[in-house]
Amino acid sequence: AQTVTQSQPEMSVQEAETVTLSCTYDTSESDYYLFWYKQPPSRQMILVIRQEAYKQQNATENRFSVNFQKAAKSFSLKISDSQLGDAAMYFCAYRKNRDSGGGADGLTFGKGTHLIIQP
């Protein structure tokens, strides 16, 4: 079974600085997706960024980017120019590609990293 590990329960960063959140995963599959979700105090789950395992190029969404190292099974999230609104729980998640037999599989989540933004 696949597992997702986030080794940083909490991180703190100064506003406007850059922070990197770590995530490692374990799977025997070759075709899968990785995600970072944000959960602010409102508890709504918001997709931040996704990465297809077959793509070597790291995904980028505005101030958010990932460092995907498939061989090392590592998927870190970098947040540049941190803003107060970035304060939230961040969850790394894995899912086998639905089109490669993933079917109705759900997401496997890490335990989350609580990100604090210092003004």
Next chain:
Amino acid sequence: DTAVSQTPKYLVTQMGNDKSIKCEQNLGHDTMYWYKQDSKKFLKIMFSYNNKELIINETVPNRFSPKSPDKAHLNLHINSLELGDSAVYFCASSQAGGNNEQFFGPGTRLTVL
């Protein structure tokens, strides 16, 4: 328009009661899910369901059962509620193909007294 909605948002009940949480998605997705988020914020899949298969996480007690009247709805029924069932329950949906993204509802905070 709300993509994935859940009712109620808050539910407080006594031990031993039976309760339901409703979920509806208007995205035309073919698969729906229920997740449980415990007091430590850990999210775990409970059920995945589409018209072809129901996948049940083996750790979920059989007091929990999903019921789908149609493709747009997946309700969660819980019998004989226990204190340990207190959590936030999230419904989500996704579509076959494409980027595998799951869209989440706002969550239902269940408190069992």
